[in-house]
Structure formats: C-alpha cells, structure tokens
Amino acid sequence: MSLIRQIWLLLLGTLLLAFAGSVAIVVTSARDTLQTQLRLKNSDNAGSLAMVLSQQKGDRELMTLLAGAQFDTGYYRRVRLTAANGTVLFQREADVRPLHAPGWFVATLPIDLEPGVAQVSDGWRALGSVEVLSQTAFAHDELWRGSQRSAGALAIVGVLAGLLGTLVVMRLRRPLDRTVQQAQMLERGEYLQVEEPRVPELRRVTRAMNSMVAQLKLVFEAQAVQVETLRRQASQDALTGLSNRTHLMAQLGGLLSAEDGAAACGLVLLRVERLGDVNRTLGHAATDRLLVAIAQTLQTYAQHVPGCMIGRVNGSDFALCLPVGGVALETGQALSELLRAVLPSFGGPIVVAVGAAEARRGVSLGALVAAADMALARAESGGGEVAVEIAVESPAVSFNGGADDAFKESAPAHFGEASWREHMHEALVQGRVRLASFPVVDTAGTLLHLECPLRVQLDPNGAFEVAAHWLPLAVRSRLTAAADEAALALALEATERDGMPRCVNLSPASLLDSGFASRLRGRLMVASQAALKLSLEVNETAAFEQFDLVQELGRQLRPTGARFGLEHAGEQLGRIDRLFEASLDYVKLDAAVAHGVACHPERAAFVTGMVAMLHGLAIQVMAEGVANEADALALWACGVDGLTGPWISAQHAAAARRAG
Amino acid sequence: MERATIWIALALLAAFVPLAQAWQSDQLMRAAQSRSPQALAGARALNAMIVSLDAAEDAAKITAVNQFFNHRITYAEDSDVWGQIDYWASPLELLEKGRGDCEDYVIAKYFSLVALGMPTARLRLVYVRAHLAGPRGAVLAHMVLAYYETAGAEPLILDNLVGEVKPASARGDLEPVFSFNSDGLWQGTGAQSAGDPVARLSKWRDVLAKARAEGFTR
Numbered sequence: 001m002s003l004i005r006q007i008w009l010l011l012l013g014t015l016l017l018a019f020a021g022s023v024a025i026v027v028t029s030a031r032d033t034l035q036t037q038l039r040l041k042n043s044d045n046a047g048s049l050a051m052v053l054s055q056q057k058g059d060r061e062l063m064t065l066l067a068g069a070q071f072d073t074g075y076y077r078r079v080r081l082t083a084a085n086g087t088v089l090f091q092r093e094a095d096v097r098p099l100h101a102p103g104w105f106v107a108t109l110p111i112d113l114e115p116g117v118a119q120v121s122d123g124w125r126a127l128g129s130v131e132v133l134s135q136t137a138f139a140h141d142e143l144w145r146g147s148q149r150s151a152g153a154l155a156i157v158g159v160l161a162g163l164l165g166t167l168v169v170m171r172l173r174r175p176l177d178r179t180v181q182q183a184q185m186l187e188r189g190e191y192l193q194v195e196e197p198r199v200p201e202l203r204r205v206t207r208a209m210n211s212m213v214a215q216l217k218l219v220f221e222a223q224a225v226q227v228e229t230l231r232r233q234a235s236q237d238a239l240t241g242l243s244n245r246t247h248l249m250a251q252l253g254g255l256l257s258a259e260d261g262a263a264a265c266g267l268v269l270l271r272v273e274r275l276g277d278v279n280r281t282l283g284h285a286a287t288d289r290l291l292v293a294i295a296q297t298l299q300t301y302a303q304h305v306p307g308c309m310i311g312r313v314n315g316s317d318f319a320l321c322l323p324v325g326g327v328a329l330e331t332g333q334a335l336s337e338l339l340r341a342v343l344p345s346f347g348g349p350i351v352v353a354v355g356a357a358e359a360r361r362g363v364s365l366g367a368l369v370a371a372a373d374m375a376l377a378r379a380e381s382g383g384g385e386v387a388v389e390i391a392v393e394s395p396a397v398s399f400n401g402g403a404d405d406a407f408k409e410s411a412p413a414h415f416g417e418a419s420w421r422e423h424m425h426e427a428l429v430q431g432r433v434r435l436a437s438f439p440v441v442d443t444a445g446t447l448l449h450l451e452c453p454l455r456v457q458l459d460p461n462g463a464f465e466v467a468a469h470w471l472p473l474a475v476r477s478r479l480t481a482a483a484d485e486a487a488l489a490l491a492l493e494a495t496e497r498d499g500m501p502r503c504v505n506l507s508p509a510s511l512l513d514s515g516f517a518s519r520l521r522g523r524l525m526v527a528s529q530a531a532l533k534l535s536l537e538v539n540e541t542a543a544f545e546q547f548d549l550v551q552e553l554g555r556q557l558r559p560t561g562a563r564f565g566l567e568h569a570g571e572q573l574g575r576i577d578r579l580f581e582a583s584l585d586y587v588k589l590d591a592a593v594a595h596g597v598a599c600h601p602e603r604a605a606f607v608t609g610m611v612a613m614l615h616g617l618a619i620q621v622m623a624e625g626v627a628n629e630a631d632a633l634a635l636w637a638c639g640v641d642g643l644t645g646p647w648i649s650a651q652h653a654a655a656a657r658r659a660g
Numbered sequence: 661m662e663r664a665t666i667w668i669a670l671a672l673l674a675a676f677v678p679l680a681q682a683w684q685s686d687q688l689m690r691a692a693q694s695r696s697p698q699a700l701a702g703a704r705a706l707n708a709m710i711v712s713l714d715a716a717e718d719a720a721k722i723t724a725v726n727q728f729f730n731h732r733i734t735y736a737e738d739s740d741v742w743g744q745i746d747y748w749a750s751p752l753e754l755l756e757k758g759r760g761d762c763e764d765y766v767i768a769k770y771f772s773l774v775a776l777g778m779p780t781a782r783l784r785l786v787y788v789r790a791h792l793a794g795p796r797g798a799v800l801a802h803m804v805l806a807y808y809e810t811a812g813a814e815p816l817i818l819d820n821l822v823g824e825v826k827p828a829s830a831r832g833d834l835e836p837v838f839s840f841n842s843d844g845l846w847q848g849t850g851a852q853s854a855g856d857p858v859a860r861l862s863k864w865r866d867v868l869a870k871a872r873a874e875g876f877t878r
Contacts, residue, residue: 051838084811119784121839124815124828126784126808129843 004173011165019158026150027143031109034139038113045074046116046132053081053130058122064090067130078115078133084126096137101144109143111136175202182209188558191216191580191617220580223613227606228574234606235593237312239288240295246603248311250595252321253365254625257646258591259436259453260467260505262307264325266358267372268332270294270339273351273380275316282346290346294318297338305331319372328356353379361468421477423458424470428482432457434464435490439652440503440622440644447652448622448642449501449535452494454487471507481510481519488523488536495530503535505567508542511549517556524560532561537588540569544576554583567624569593573610580617587614591625591645597638598630607638615639683710683775687875688752695756702732702755710775718778722807725772726818726825733768734759735820748863750870765820766805767867770841771876773807782808784839790821791833804834842868 056062071079071092081090115133175197193210196203235247255261279287302308307323355376359368435452455464484506491502524531543550554564565586570593597604611621626645685707692703736759738747751768754760790802806815
C-alpha cells in the first residue's frame with residue numbers, strides 16, 4: 001500500500017480510537033459518579049426516614065402515612081417498610097422510564113444501586129427496618145445528554161485534529177512526489193538536479209540522487225571531452241584545424257544526395273602552386289604559417305555564409321563547399337580578393353589557383369569534384385601571384401530515381417518569392433503532400449522504424465518535391481510548422497492503418513513557433529495508440545543553438561509515448577553541455593560521420609566513443625547515409641543500434657522481394 | 661504431582677468455606693501485633709474469651725462480653741484519649757488505649773458479639789437520653805447496646821454505666837431515641853475495598869470498615 005495511504009489510515013485510525021476511547025471514558029466516569037451519589041442518597045434518606053418513623057410511637061397508620069408522604073414528594077423508586085418478623089408493612093414502587101435516553105443506552109450503562117437500609121424502633125421495641133431506593137431515570141437522562149454533548153465536542157476536536165493532520169500529510173506529500181519524480185526522471189535518463197526538500201529523510205534521498213547526477217555530469221563531461229578529441233582526430237586536419245578530405249567529401253556527398261540536403265551546391269578549390277618550392281624558399285615554419293593564414297581567411301569568409309563548409313583536402317589544396325547554387329563565381333572572386341590582401345606579407349612568389357564548380361542536386365559527388373578540378377587546372381595554367389581562374393562548370397543534370405520511382409525529382413519551376421509562398425500554402429491546405437519512407441534497421445535486419453520525409457507538390461501538375469527544394473523557402477515564409485504538422489498527421493494516419501512504426505522530422509524553425517509543441521502534443525494525445533509507434537526528430541543544430549526549446553519539446557512529448565531524438569548529429573554533440581538533461585530517446589549520426597568508418601580507424605574510434613557516451617545516457621544510436629556493406633559492418637562493430645541509408649534501403653527491398 | 665494437586669484443591673476449598681463456621685483469630689492477631697504490645701495483650705485476652713464462649717448460650721455470651729469490656733476499659737472523653745471532639749474507636753483501638761467513651765464500649769461489645777456468632781438482627785446500638793439523678797436531674801447523651809432475643813421482644817441492655825445486664829424495663833433511667841445496626845450495610849460495604857471513598861463517609865461506616873479490617877466478621 002502506498003506510503004501516503006498508510007499515513008492516512010493511521011491518522012484516521014488514531015482519531016477514531018481516541019474519539020471512541022474518550023467518549024467511553026467520559027461516559028463511564030460520569031455514570032460512576034452518579035452511581036456513588038445515588039448510593040449515598042439512598043443511605044442518607046433511609047436514615048432520615050427511619051428517624052422520623054421512630055418518633056411515631058409505633059403508630060402503624062402514621063408510619064405508613066409518613067412513608068407514603070416521603071415517597072410521593074420525593075424522587076424514589078421504592079420505599080419499603082418491613083416488620084421485625086419480615087412481613088412487609090408498606091411498599092410503594094414507581095418505575096419511571098428515562099425521558100430521552102434510548103433503551104440501548106440504558107441497557108449498556110446500567111446504574112446499580114444498593115438500597116439504603118435503616119432500623120425503625122419505638123422506644124426499646126424494634127419495629128423493623130425501612131428500605132429506600134432512589135429513582136435513576138433522571139440519572140440516565142443526564143448521562144445521555146452529557147454523552148451527546150461530550151461526543152459532539154470530541155467529534156469537533158477530532159475533525160480539527162483530522163484537518164491538521166491532513167494539512168501535514170499534504171505538506172509531506174509534495175516533497176515526496178517531487179523526490180519520486182526525480183527518481184523517475186533518472187530512470188528515463190533525464191539527469192536533473194532538484195532543490196532539496198525540507199523533510200530530513202527526503203532531503204537525504206534527494207541529496208544522494210543529486211550527487212549521483214553530479215557524478216554522472218562529471219563522467220559525461222569527461223566523455224564529451226574525449227569524444228571531442230576523437231572527433232578532431234577523425235575529421236580535422238592537424239595543422240589548420242579545418243575538416244580533412246574524407247570528412248569534407250563526406251559532407252559534400254551528403255549535401256548532394258540527402259533528401260533535406262541542398263537543391264544545388266557549389267565547390268571552390270584553392271591550390272598553393274608548387275608548395276615544395278615554397279617550402280624550400282620560405283622554410284617549413286613560414287610555409288605552415290602561410291597555410292594557416294589561408295585557412296583563417298577561409299574561416300573568416302565561411303562565418304559570413306551560413307551552412308558553408310571548408311576543409312583542407314590535401315597538403316596544398318583547400319576546398320569550400322557552398323550549400324546554394326549560383327554563388328560559386330562570386331565566392332571564388334571574393335576569396336581571391338582576400339587572399340591578394342593576405343599573401344604578399346609572406347614574401348616570395350606564392351601563387352594560389354582558385355577554381356569553382358556548381359551542380360544541381362542529384363549530380364554525383366565525383367562529377368562535381370571533377371568539374372572543380374578542371375576549373376582549377378585551367379586556373380593553374382595562368383600565372384601571377386594569385387591566379388584566379390573562375391570556371392563554373394555545371395555538370396549535366398541527371399535524374400536520380402531513388403527508392404521509389406513515383407517520386408521523380410525535378411528542378412522546381414521558377415516561381416517568384418511571393419507566388420512560391422502561395423503555392424506552398426495552397427499545397428499544404430489542399431493536402432498535396434506525401435510521405436516517402438526509408439527503412440531504419442537493427443543488427444538482425446528487423447525494421448526499427450520508417451523514416452518519412454515530407455514531399456510537397458508545389459505545382460499542381462508537377463512532381464512531389466523533396467525537402468531540399470521546399471524547405472529553405474518554407475523557412476523564409478514561416479510555413480515549416482504547418483508542414484511539420486501535416487507530416488505528423490500523415491504519419492499518424494498511415495501508422496493507424498498499417499501499424500508500422502514511423503519517424504517524422506521537425507525543422508528547427510518550427511520550434512520558434514510558441515504553440516508548436518502543444519499542437520503536436522495535442523495531435524499525439526488524440527491518436528494515442530499510433531503515437532506509441534511514432535518518433536519525432538530534430539536537427540542537431542537546434543539542440544546546440546536552442547537547447548531550451550528542444551528540452552521543452554522533449555518534455556511535452558514525453559507523456560504521449562512518442563519517441564524523441566536528434567538527426568544529422570555528430571559535429572556538435574560533444575559540445576552540447578546539457579545533453580543529459582534533454583529527454584532524448586535516440587540520436588542519428590550524420591552521414592558525414594558514418595561515412596568512411598571502414599577505411600579510417602580514427603573515424604571508427606570517434607563513432608565508438610560517441611556510441612559509448614550516448615549509451616551511458618541511455619540514448620540509442622543510429623547512423624544515417626550508410627552507402628556500402630563495409631561501412632555497415634564497421635558501424636555494427638562500433639556498437640550502433642540501427643542503420644539507415646541507400647545500401648540499407650536496397651537490402652531491405654531485396655529482402656522484401658524475396659519474402660514476398 | 662497428583663498429591664500436590666489434591667493439597668492445593670483442599671487449600672482452595674478451605675479458603676472458600678464460610679467463616680461463619682469458626683472464629684478465625686489470625687487476622688485479629690496480625691492487626692494487633694502491628695499496633696502495639698498493649699493491643700496484642702488485649703487481643704489475646706479477647707481471643708481467649710471468644711474461643712471459650714464459642715459454643716455458649718446467648719445469655720452467657722452477652723454477660724461475658726459486657727463484663728469483659730466494663731472491667732478492662734476505663735471511662736474517658738474522646739478529647740482526652742484521642743485529642744478529637746468525637747472519635748469512634750474500633751475494638752482494637754479501644755483495647756490498645758484501655759480508655760474510651762460510651763460509643764467505644766458499645767462498638768467493642770457489638771463487634772465482639774458478632775465475632776461470637778450472634779446474628780446482627782438481634783443487636784442494636786441505641787442512642788439514649790440517660791437521666792443520671794432521677795427524672796428531673798441531669799440528662800446525658802448516651803449510647804447502649806440492646807439485645808433482642810426475638811424480633812419484638814423486650815431487649816436486654818449492655819451498658820457501661822451499670823455493671824450488670826438488665827432488661828429495658830429495669831432501666832427506667834434510659835430513654836431511647838434512635839437505634840441502628842449494621843444490617844443492610846454489610847452488603848453495602850461487602851464488595852468495597854478500603855480505598856473506596858464511600859466506605860468511610862460516616863463515622864459508623866468508618867468504624868465498620870476498621871472492624872472488618874481487624875477481622876471482626878463472621
């Protein structure tokens with residue numbers, strides 16, 4: 001039985017016992033007092049009557065008259081005159097029922113009376129004895145009234161005591177509930193410290209849990225530091241701190257192929273000509289400084305362009321990836337201007353060649369890199385300090401069928417901004433939206449859930465566009481919340497139909513809408529059965545930049561039974577310092593992090609470290625964008641719980657065909 | 661084991677045998693011993709008398725008891741003996757002091773006769789007016805013990821003013837006012853312990869309780 005209920009029962013039991021006991025004691029002592037009084041009265045009255053009768057000189061009639069008079073004017077139950085030989089000379093009796101006291105009361109509390117006895121004589125002659133018994137009916141009435149009064153008073157006292165007890169119990173309940181809540185949060189993997197309650201026993205428990213959380217924080221922080229180190233080792237160039245080739249290429253590949261990647265990408269390559277000669281001329285230290293200076297220039301530039309990725313792809317080459325199309329030429333020119341300002345300070349003939357290329361989504365990574373290389377080669381064949389040959393190549397646009405041929409991608413028609421917004425709004429209103437589905441599987445190949453990105457038919461006659469096309473402009477038009485809700489509605493509907501677990505992504509911009517979390521929660525509460533099979537995820541950047549909103553969303557979703565996680569994670573995960581306070585169920589590592597794990601042990605070490613850290617916080621780990629079997633096996637070896645990506649989709653489809 | 665059980669059973673039976681069968685002197689002796697050597701001496705004498713008279717006739721009993729106390733006790737006021745205006749002494753208290761007033765004589769004689777097996781219905785303590793020097797002389801408030809052989813008979817008077825036991829008709833100097841005894845009161849006080857406040861509320865009840873404690877019961 002719960003502790004609070006036990007306390008209630010104890011309180012109630014004690015009060016009842018006290019009440020019953022008090023009433024019983026009060027009533028019995030009152031009865032005893034009355035009994036004693038009446039006995040004395042009997043005795044005294046008998047004595048007085050005997051004295052009076054003894055003065056009558058044995059006149060029997062007179063004695064009878066006197067006794068009768070005493071009986072009539074007094075309050076007696078019985079008056080009896082007995083002769084010396086035992087005969088009854090005179091007896092009067094009256095049995096009066098109590099007026100108010102009920103029969104059961106009289107029966108429970110009898111008043112025993114001994115009659116008073118005294119001797120009657122006439123001179124020397126012993127006449128006999130007189131026996132007097134007082135009336136007890138009034139006594140019972142008094143007793144009854146007194147019992148009622150004391151019962152009433154004690155009941156009031158009892159009720160007050162009960163109220164007081166209730167207040168105390170309620171005051172006790174709150175800290176108890178909070179302590180239990182903290183324990184439950186710990187169980188779920190939310191490591192929060194709470195204020196210590198004032199109750200000493202609970203304070204000790206809370207203190208212990210708080211110190212445990214503090215310990216976990218320390219452990220997590222140490223692990224996070226370690227994971228950060230591993231990340232740098234895996235993805236960064238030691239000298240400049242920029243991304244290394246593998247990492248940058250993985251990022252670029254992701255941009256080109258992911259559903260929510262970029263509609264078009266630009267790639268700018270920079271090469272320091274004849275680096276070996278520069279090294280000999282300037283010396284090793286100066287060359288390193290030069291490379292660092294170039295890196296810093298790139299970093300400064302990249303800060304102004306959101307989503308821009310930079311890296312050092314080999315000893316002499318740097319690269320800059322742009323997540324939008326049409327700006328490669330300008331970027332190249334801007335960079336060359338900046339470099340022209342920086343390079344002369346190093347002295348000596350330093351030539352940097354800059355080449356740029358662009359491609360639309362769907363073009364392979366190799367094609368884009370090749371185009372950028374060609375542009376760079378053309379630039380190199382020129383001369384001068386900083387040779388900038390900007391050649392923008394656009395490889396032929398090719399269609400990527402994807403897993404489902406029904407969803408053909410195309411370049412969105414060129415609408416103006418305002419009319420684009422209108423099209424998007426109408427599409428949402430008219431429900432011209434669909435969900436794609438990509439499987440996420442576990443080690444055994446069982447389906448964990450289906451990732452369902454939203455596709456919107458902007459042009460009523462056109463295709464259903466991927467997020468890469470509609471998302472950036474939805475963000476500008478502030479329609480992301482509506483789109484996410486539409487996606488959730490479709491997912492709930494589909495899950496209710498076929499019972500498959502599904503996953504829906506939410507964009508960080510939707511979190512800024514204040515009613516968003518509660519609207520989601522509302523929808524999930526309505527479809528409570530389907531909600532249990534649903535997962536919702538948000539980009540890792542949202543957790544890094546708007547941690548409180550993400551935490552709040554997690555808390556809102558918790559009671560619905562839906563799972564909550566992060567996607568495209570890995571870059572900043574180690575730097576989110578309150579990760580353990582967010583109620584996350586899972587984290588999906590970005591394709592850029594998962595790529596190349598098979599061939600590069602540092603990348604594998606990084607993934608293993610991440611998995612260990614996240615498992616310590618009871619968070620599941622999955623990896624996105626798995627493109628080949630080698631990576632898949634390596635990732636399983638790192639300990640991830642689930643995989644998704646092109647290779648996984650292909651395997652899953654093949655298995656389905658075999659089964660079907 | 662069986663013999664022990666039998667002895668225990670017999671002992672318990674003996675305890676429940678009504679005391680009216682024989683005079684038990686142990687309680688008296690114990691009470692006397694705890695008081696003083698004089699009380700013990702007096703108690704021994706009283707006990708001897710009771711034992712010797714146990715089977716005698718009523719007449720012999722009343723004569724002996726009357727004489728016993730009249731000879732042993734000298735008359736003195738309560739204020740001299742006890743330092744109080746009015747004090748009803750129990751039989752042992754009287755024997756210890758050796759002095760007492762009229763009520764004390766009567767009380768001691770009454771309880772001794774009860775101890776001798778006399779039914780209380782035959783005895784009465786009587787408040788009287790005693791005319792000491794003729795009908796128009798001084799009048800004294802006095803108490804005597806009256807013995808009624810049968811219910812309506814003329815009583816015999818045991819008095820400390822007059823040495824012999826005389827019938828009431830021979831005692832014209834006494835004018836009875838009121839009489840009482842312990843009839844009906846023994847039942848009343850029977851179940852009460854010494855700690856019961858009602859037991860000692862009046863002088864008579866107080867003396868009854870004391871006499872009972874001293875063993876003067878049957």
